[in-house]
Amino acid sequence: MIDSTSLPLAGAEPPLRADAVRNRALLLEAAARLAARRGAAAITMEAVAAEAGVGKGTVSRRFGDRNGLLQALLDRSESLFQEAFLSGPPPLGPRADPATRLRAFGPALLRHEHADLELYLAAEPSPSRRFAVPARRLRHRHVALLVRALLPGADADLLAHTLLASVDVVLTDHLVRGHGMPLARVEAGWHDLVDRLLT
Amino acid sequence: MIDSTSLPLAGAEPPLRADAVRNRALLLEAAARLAARRGAAAITMEAVAAEAGVGKGTVSRRFGDRNGLLQALLDRSESLFQEAFLSGPPPLGPRADPATRLRAFGPALLRHEHADLELYLAAEPSPSRRFAVPARRLRHRHVALLVRALLPGADADLLAHTLLASVDVVLTDHLVRGHGMPLARVEAGWHDLVDRLLT
Numbered sequence: 520m521i522d523s524t525s526l527p528l529a530g531a532e533p534p535l536r537a538d539a540v541r542n543r544a545l546l547l548e549a550a551a552r553l554a555a556r557r558g559a560a561a562i563t564m565e566a567v568a569a570e571a572g573v574g575k576g577t578v579s580r581r582f583g584d585r586n587g588l589l590q591a592l593l594d595r596s597e598s599l600f601q602e603a604f605l606s607g608p609p610p611l612g613p614r615a616d617p618a619t620r621l622r623a624f625g626p627a628l629l630r631h632e633h634a635d636l637e638l639y640l641a642a643e644p645s646p647s648r649r650f651a652v653p654a655r656r657l658r659h660r661h662v663a664l665l666v667r668a669l670l671p672g673a674d675a676d677l678l679a680h681t682l683l684a685s686v687d688v689v690l691t692d693h694l695v696r697g698h699g700m701p702l703a704r705v706e707a708g709w710h711d712l713v714d715r716l717l718t
Numbered sequence: 719m720i721d722s723t724s725l726p727l728a729g730a731e732p733p734l735r736a737d738a739v740r741n742r743a744l745l746l747e748a749a750a751r752l753a754a755r756r757g758a759a760a761i762t763m764e765a766v767a768a769e770a771g772v773g774k775g776t777v778s779r780r781f782g783d784r785n786g787l788l789q790a791l792l793d794r795s796e797s798l799f800q801e802a803f804l805s806g807p808p809p810l811g812p813r814a815d816p817a818t819r820l821r822a823f824g825p826a827l828l829r830h831e832h833a834d835l836e837l838y839l840a841a842e843p844s845p846s847r848r849f850a851v852p853a854r855r856l857r858h859r860h861v862a863l864l865v866r867a868l869l870p871g872a873d874a875d876l877l878a879h880t881l882l883a884s885v886d887v888v889l890t891d892h893l894v895r896g897h898g899m900p901l902a903r904v905e906a907g908w909h910d911l912v913d914r915l916l917t
Contacts, residue, residue: 643845649893673914677884677907680893684883685876693849694879708876715872715915 520632543581543591546571551590558636562589590652593635597654600631604661616669616716624662624687625709632688633695633702639688650680657715658683664710669717738899742780742790745770749791758836761788789851792834796853799830803860814865814916817916824885824908831887832894832901838887849879857882866914877915884911 523554535543549571553561564585582588598605609615610623631638644652663679670678684690686709694700734742746769753759764785765775782788808814809822831838843851849858862878869877883889885908893899 531827640845646839646842646888648890649888651896667884674903674907674910677893677904679909680909681880681884681911682890684886684889685880687883689845689848690879690883692845694876697850704873705876708880712880714875 542577546581547592548579548594550588554592554638559641560653564588586642590639593638593642593681596631596635600627603627603658617665621662621665621669622710622713625682625713626706628658629686631658631703633691636688636692643689682712686707723801737769745777745780746791746794749787751835752834753791758840770785770899775785785841788837792837795830795834798858802826816864820861820864821909823911824881824912828885828890828901831892835887835891839891842888846893880910884908
C-alpha cells in the first residue's frame with residue numbers, strides 16, 4: 520500500500536523556460552560554492568543572492584524559502600544517486616542480482632549522504648514530512664522491491680523501513696561524529712544485517 | 719563505547735524541597751489534564767499556568783520552556799516503562815530469558831509511545847540531541863545488552879540501533895495514521911525481525 524503510487528524523481532518539476540533553467544542552475548552553483556567554502560549553515564537566501572550577484576527576490580522567487588533551496592541543492596546529488604541504483608552499472612543497478620543490489624545499496628546510500636552530510640542534516644524534514652518526501656519514498660520502494668524478490672514471505676514494506684532506518688543520516692552522524700565510529704563499521708553493519716535477514 | 723556510561727533514569731534530578739515537589743506534581747497534573755482534554759498542541763506555558771491556577775512565571779521557573787515541560791510530562795510514563803523493562807515481571811523484566819525479553823520489548827515500546835503519541839511527537843528532540851537523550855540511551859543500552867547475550871559475535875550496538883529504529887515513533891505514526899497500517903502489524907514486524915536476527 521505504500522509503494523504503489525508513481526513517484527517523481529528528485530528534481531522532477533514542470534518544465535522551465537530556458538532562461539529560468541539557466542538562472543536556477545546559476546543560483547544552485549552559487550549555493551554549492553558557498554556550502555563547499557563555508558558549510559551548510561552559511562547557505563542563506565541573502566548569501567546565495569550575493570554570491571550569484573542577484574537580488575534576494577530572485578532567489579526567493581525560484582526556491583521559496585531556505586528549506587526549498589536546500590532541497591533543490593540536494594536534488595542534484597539525489598538524482599545522480601537515483602540513477603545509480605535505478606539504472607546504473609552493477610552492483611547497484613539492475614544487471615546485478617537482487618541480493619547483490621541490496622548489499623550494495625546501504626554503503627552507497629551512506630557514502631552518498633555523508634558526502635553532503637551538512638546539507639542532509641540541515642535539510643532534514645519535520646516529523647510529519649519525514650517519510651513522505653519523494654526521495655525517501657523512492658528509496659523505500661526500491662529496497663522493498665529487492666526485499667520482496669529475496670524474501671517472498673516477509674513483510675517487505677516494514678523490513679525496507681528497518682533497513683533504511685539502520686543507515687539514517689541523523690543516526691549515523693551521531694555514531695560517526697558523535698562517537699567516533701568509523702563509517703566502515705556502519706557499512707559492515709549493513710552487510711551483516713542484510714546477511715542475517717537473508718539467511 | 720556507547721553504552722559504557724552510567725545513565726540517569728528519566729526524571730532523575732537533584733532533590734527538591736517538599737513544597738517544590740508538590741508544586742511540580744500539581745503543574746504536571748494540570749498539563750496532563752490539558753493534554754487529555756485538548757491534545758498536546760494545547761500544552762503551552764500559559765495554558766498550564768491557567769489550568770493550575772498559578773502565574774506563568776511559576777511554570778517557567780519549574781520547566782524552563784515548553785519542550786522542558788513536555789519532556790517532564792513524558793518522564794512520568796517513561797519511568798513506568800523503564801521500571802517495566804528493568805525490574806518488572808516477565809516477559810519484559812529480568813526473570814525472563816533474553817530472547818523472550820527482546821521479543822516483548824518492541825510491542826511494549828510501541829504501546830508505551832502510542833499511548834502518549836501526541837506528546838512523543840511534539841517532544842521529538844532536534845537531530846543533534848535525538849540519540850543523546852537519557853531515555854533513548856537507556857533503551858539502547860538495554861536492547862544492546864540483550865542482543866549481546868543472544869548474539870555474541872554480532873555488532874550489538876548497531877543492531878540495537880536498528881531494532882529501535884524499526885519502531886521509531888515518527889516512523890510508526892507515519893505508517894499507522896498516515897497509511898492505515900494496524901499497530902498489530904508493526905508489532906508482528908518486530909517479532910519477525912527479532913526471529914530473523916536470532917536464527
